Amino acid sequence: MEHYDVIVIGAGHAGVEAANISEKYGLKTALITKNLSDLGKLSCNPSIGGVGKTHIASEVDILGGVICKIGDKSAIHYRVLNLSKGPAVWGVRAQIDRDLYSKHILKYIKSSKIDIIEDEAINILEKNNKILGVECVSAGKIKSKAVILTTGTFLNGKIYFGREVKEAGRIGNSSSKELAKFINKNFKTMRLKTGTPPRIYTQSIDYDVLEPQPSENNGIYLSYFTKQNTNKNINCYITKTNNKTHKIIRDNLDKSAMYSGIIKSEGVRYCPSIEDKITKFGDRSGHNIFLEPEGLNSDLVYPNGISNSLDIDIQLKFLRSIKGLEKCEVDQYGYAVEYDSVDPRELKLNFETKKIENFFLAGQINGTTGYEEAAGQGIYAAINAAIKLKKIKFNSEVFARNNSYIGVLVDDLTKLGVTEPYRMFTSRAENRLKLRTDNSYERFGININKKIFNKTEFTQIKKNINDESKIIKKLLSLKFSPNDLMKKNIKVKKDGKVRNGFEVLKFLEPTIENFKTFFNISINQKLLTKIYFDSKYEVFYDREKKSYEQLNKNKNMNLKNIDFNKIPSLSKEILEKLNKFKPENLYDAGKISGITPSALFQIVKHKKIKGDRVA
Amino acid sequence: MFKSGTIFSNFTPLVKSPVIGYRISGDDVLEILKKLTNKNFSKNHSRVQIIKLFKRDGSILDECSVVYFKSPKSFTGEDVCEVFLHGSPLIASQFEQTLKEFKIPGLRLAKNGEFSYRSVLNNKNSLKQAKAINQIISNDSFSSLEYNKKLLFEGDQVSGLTSLREEAVDLFSEITASIDFVDDEEFNFKKIIKKAKIFFYKCHNILQKTKNMNKEKNICKIMLIGPVNVGKSTLFNKMIDKERAIVTNIKGTTRDILSNEFIFDGRMFEVFDTAGHRDKQGKIERVGYKKAQQLSLEIDHFFILSDKYSTKKQIYSLKKDFGIKNNYTLVETKSDQYQYQSKNVKINHNLEKDSVLSRLKISLIHKKYVSYKVKKADFNDEEIDFLENILQYKHDILNESDILIIAQIMRNILDDFSYEFGYINNEDVYDRVFSNFCIGK
Numbered sequence A: 001m002e003h004y005d006v007i008v009i010g011a012g013h014a015g016v017e018a019a020n021i022s023e024k025y026g027l028k029t030a031l032i033t034k035n036l037s038d039l040g041k042l043s044c045n046p047s048i049g050g051v052g053k054t055h056i057a058s059e060v061d062i063l064g065g066v067i068c069k070i071g072d073k074s075a076i077h078y079r080v081l082n083l084s085k086g087p088a089v090w091g092v093r094a095q096i097d098r099d100l101y102s103k104h105i106l107k108y109i110k111s112s113k114i115d116i117i118e119d120e121a122i123n124i125l126e127k128n129n130k131i132l133g134v135e136c137v138s139a140g141k142i143k144s145k146a147v148i149l150t151t152g153t154f155l156n157g158k159i160y161f162g163r164e165v166k167e168a169g170r171i172g173n174s175s176s177k178e179l180a181k182f183i184n185k186n187f188k189t190m191r192l193k194t195g196t197p198p199r200i201y202t203q204s205i206d207y208d209v210l211e212p213q214p215s216e217n218n219g220i221y222l223s224y225f226t227k228q229n230t231n232k233n234i235n236c237y238i239t240k241t242n243n244k245t246h247k248i249i250r251d252n253l254d255k256s257a258m259y260s261g262i263i264k265s266e267g268v269r270y271c272p273s274i275e276d277k278i279t280k281f282g283d284r285s286g287h288n289i290f291l292e293p294e295g296l297n298s299d300l301v302y303p304n305g306i307s308n309s310l311d312i313d314i315q316l317k318f319l320r321s322i323k324g325l326e327k328c329e330v331d332q333y334g335y336a337v338e339y340d341s342v343d344p345r346e347l348k349l350n351f352e353t354k355k356i357e358n359f360f361l362a363g364q365i366n367g368t369t370g371y372e373e374a375a376g377q378g379i380y381a382a383i384n385a386a387i388k389l390k391k392i393k394f395n396s397e398v399f400a401r402n403n404s405y406i407g408v409l410v411d412d413l414t415k416l417g418v419t420e421p422y423r424m425f426t427s428r429a430e431n432r433l434k435l436r437t438d439n440s441y442e443r444f445g446i447n448i449n450k451k452i453f454n455k456t457e458f459t460q461i462k463k464n465i466n467d468e469s470k471i472i473k474k475l476l477s478l479k480f481s482p483n484d485l486m487k488k489n490i491k492v493k494k495d496g497k498v499r500n501g502f503e504v505l506k507f508l509e510p511t512i513e514n515f516k517t518f519f520n521i522s523i524n525q526k527l528l529t530k531i532y533f534d535s536k537y538e539v540f541y542d543r544e545k546k547s548y549e550q551l552n553k554n555k556n557m558n559l560k561n562i563d564f565n566k567i568p569s570l571s572k573e574i575l576e577k578l579n580k581f582k583p584e585n586l587y588d589a590g591k592i593s594g595i596t597p598s599a600l601f602q603i604v605k606h607k608k609i610k611g612d613r614v615a
Numbered sequence B: 001m002f003k004s005g006t007i008f009s010n011f012t013p014l015v016k017s018p019v020i021g022y023r024i025s026g027d028d029v030l031e032i033l034k035k036l037t038n039k040n041f042s043k044n045h046s047r048v049q050i051i052k053l054f055k056r057d058g059s060i061l062d063e064c065s066v067v068y069f070k071s072p073k074s075f076t077g078e079d080v081c082e083v084f085l086h087g088s089p090l091i092a093s094q095f096e097q098t099l100k101e102f103k104i105p106g107l108r109l110a111k112n113g114e115f116s117y118r119s120v121l122n123n124k125n126s127l128k129q130a131k132a133i134n135q136i137i138s139n140d141s142f143s144s145l146e147y148n149k150k151l152l153f154e155g156d157q158v159s160g161l162t163s164l165r166e167e168a169v170d171l172f173s174e175i176t177a178s179i180d181f182v183d184d185e186e187f188n189f190k191k192i193i194k195k196a197k198i199f200f201y202k203c204h205n206i207l208q209k210t211k212n213m214n215k216e217k218n219i220c221k222i223m224l225i226g227p228v229n230v231g232k233s234t235l236f237n238k239m240i241d242k243e244r245a246i247v248t249n250i251k252g253t254t255r256d257i258l259s260n261e262f263i264f265d266g267r268m269f270e271v272f273d274t275a276g277h278r279d280k281q282g283k284i285e286r287v288g289y290k291k292a293q294q295l296s297l298e299i300d301h302f303f304i305l306s307d308k309y310s311t312k313k314q315i316y317s318l319k320k321d322f323g324i325k326n327n328y329t330l331v332e333t334k335s336d337q338y339q340y341q342s343k344n345v346k347i348n349h350n351l352e353k354d355s356v357l358s359r360l361k362i363s364l365i366h367k368k369y370v371s372y373k374v375k376k377a378d379f380n381d382e383e384i385d386f387l388e389n390i391l392q393y394k395h396d397i398l399n400e401s402d403i404l405i406i407a408q409i410m411r412n413i414l415d416d417f418s419y420e421f422g423y424i425n426n427e428d429v430y431d432r433v434f435s436n437f438c439i440g441k
Ligand SMILES: Cc1cc2nc3c(=O)[nH]c(=O)nc-3n(C[C@H](O)[C@H](O)[C@H](O)COP(=O)(O)OP(=O)(O)OC[C@H]3O[C@@H](n4cnc5c(N)ncnc54)[C@H](O)[C@@H]3O)c2cc1C
Pocket: A009, A010, A011, A012, A013, A014, A015, A032, A033, A034, A035, A038, A039, A040, A041, A042, A043, A044, A045, A119, A120, A121, A122, A150, A151, A152, A153, A154, A155, A169, A170, A173, A176, A179, A194, A195, A196, A271, A335, A336, A337, A362, A363, A364, A365, A368, A369, A370, A371, A374
């Protein structure tokens, strides 16, 4: 019987990143998946990135992950959202050719030392709350020091086409019922749901009447390492629902899995089904639909914006009421999927379950949604497994909430849990101005090493860091008085303060020419943009740091052993919330909605008094 | 329940008066009552009883009214009793002594504001309400008194700032959506800035209105000045209906300034009695007179008192000393004793208080200096400070073109609101975002 360091169950985005990084850190790794063809499958929309999602993906990228690199290799259309708002919220989004993506992932994993096991895991082996290995249908028992479970939407998965129900993890895949038994027995789980739209044959769409959305391939890619994208780039198209569509849907809400009450679990507010949109925003004359090609050689189109769980005849009827889709033919209808996910508060901060040592959970099973969110967790869990098993050199402070989106995600999940599938938004990060996609090499710098990058990549980062520090050094040595700046047509306060070049940078229009004439330093645009925004946001970094430190003080106030019920002065609502969220410290308690300062005050009092009596 | 020993304190001043009240709050109230009265009060919630109190040696301390409030139906939420002793400071001191002699562990004198503090801890009052109690006690304006009473009796939601908080959350939600959900809806930077402007405009407006209102103070300050021995202190005592100032036939009796508040005709006054004027003042008298002069800037109206012996020159120098222009009334005193030819107001000590005050046209004076109409104030001092703090962000936001920086500053504003009104976390913001905008595909 093989003996692994790490077994990863599930080869979605969480599983692939976990297996990859675990292997890179020198752990003997196996990846179990039901079907080889599922490797890195994009279960839903054929795109990677977007605001918030790119942010996580770029962190995975700089930690040695694959999602961005392979994403760029398979991309056939780019857009950068928020381009005018600065790199802190740039959201590169790439349309991905599904087949290319799967092909590249498979090739990549096969070329690594990871053992791929095509099998179904049916049980987790443990003794005295310590992991022993995994049991599979065909391979039987496999031993390992750690297990990372990334089974996505498969646990007790059910899919709904309108009122028709099937047991499945997603279309075409059986649900994992055996494994679900172990999980439900050992952990607190909940039922969540999500949905996906129908897939339409591209030949049946009348593109002539639709507005095209061309690719904006402007040199901003998913991966830090990508120099260019050589694939043919193709258009997406935009169309809209109309009053007729709305009427059809409204008249048939009783034929929707979600609206007829068949599905009771929690859906996502920010991925609403078309039924939701029409019920909540019925006054709109139309909702946008983005027609996204599934690949260069695919004859399918993904109509983004109309995920639903209506009976299939109704789906066809409403589709054909939409401009350009009047004669559309459907390959596969939209459906909703409902599945078990684990309450992420069952996890320690390192994503190991509190109950079973060396058992890690990552991805959608933790109550999240999205490929990038899954990838971020996969890499995070595997790094932590490597830290534990091999004591690798890794500074985990980079995962502080104020230094990374992965940190924000981990903190939110393990502290607050979820009530609906969790997706990343940049506004979740208090320190948004610092957590930028263009500076991830800086934020994760201490952990960048030769193990996880090849030579070219490693030199690229080193060179980048060197160039930057040289330029910063020069800028710091240049001095400008308000008078000097006046002469150069820059308005600053006449405060007599002499500013260095770095401080002055924020007053310039950040073009290479400007930079050259003003400072007499040559620079490339990418670096210029980065240091320009560093200069601009500097004051906020300081402020943020102070308030973070302040908050950290509250973090030291441990609430673990407090029985809130013993503080009768707390109102019923507040007690309920505290008991639900079980904050570990005062800082976390303060983050719970509706908890008032006076409630915090009472908790502190209670704790102090108890403490006094003990002393 | 919040617990840290039983506390007691007098809630009326410890001076000779009809009653001196004590409040005791905490777990040991029943035991204390038992020891004081030999009776068990546990079934006597909220009933006033006239009962004998005994000292440790068994002798009678007092016979007086006692009320017991059972937890949690009391001001602090704990067991409370209120004792209304006969108003002698001596009895009060015996009462405190007796409590001490009970040697109950933890029983102690309450700190300032501790009863209100406990009421907050035990959720009988919110933090805002407790602050309102303090504001009521230290209030001199009827309008904000009404507001604070409303806060106290109706709870936080009556605060006018609650609606501003909602607007702040709305504004922040829109900013958030315009960044995180750019491709889901149309957002317009100019519109957002306009919304921000309106928000600050509202803050500013409230502040301005409230400030103007605060200038319209409700108390009218009057000062009695005049040569020595003309009867200033006599009038002072009459106005306040108490024998506070010492009245003698010795010239220069009053040396320091005395002041007191009184209500007449539903209006509030503060009256100052001063050291009399004479050419040869004693040292202390002179200091007192100087002090009165310094106060004169705050005074709305002066009554210059004179009698048969007062000279024009004296009146003249008084006016000069106090910088008086038109805000004075000449009053001739002791009209029972002397005949006057002038048309000045005449009073004497045999007149009833009300008749003296009407002769002095004191209500009219109030009207002249203090806005007659008592307007409704919407905010108390704490809230005004809060608004001023919020307005400090105005410039930074309205002059910024980077929406991310605006968002960052807006977050600070929300933190401030959080502190006053309970935490606003990301989820609250997203709730707003997803109900106001159609987000997601
Ligand atoms: C129908 C549907 C709609 C979605 N809609 C959206 C959306 O609108 N927006 C969005 O952001 N995200 C959406 N997602 C979510 C997104 O696809 C997932 O969040 C992401 O893929 C999760 O990655 P994962 O690695 O956690 O799991 P998955 O990608 O689901 O991978 C799970 C893997 O585990 C394997 N597996 C499961 N059970 C076993 C077992 N017992 N033994 C061995 N292998 C096993 C499977 O074969 C699979 O490879 C949707 C997903 C589905 C299925």
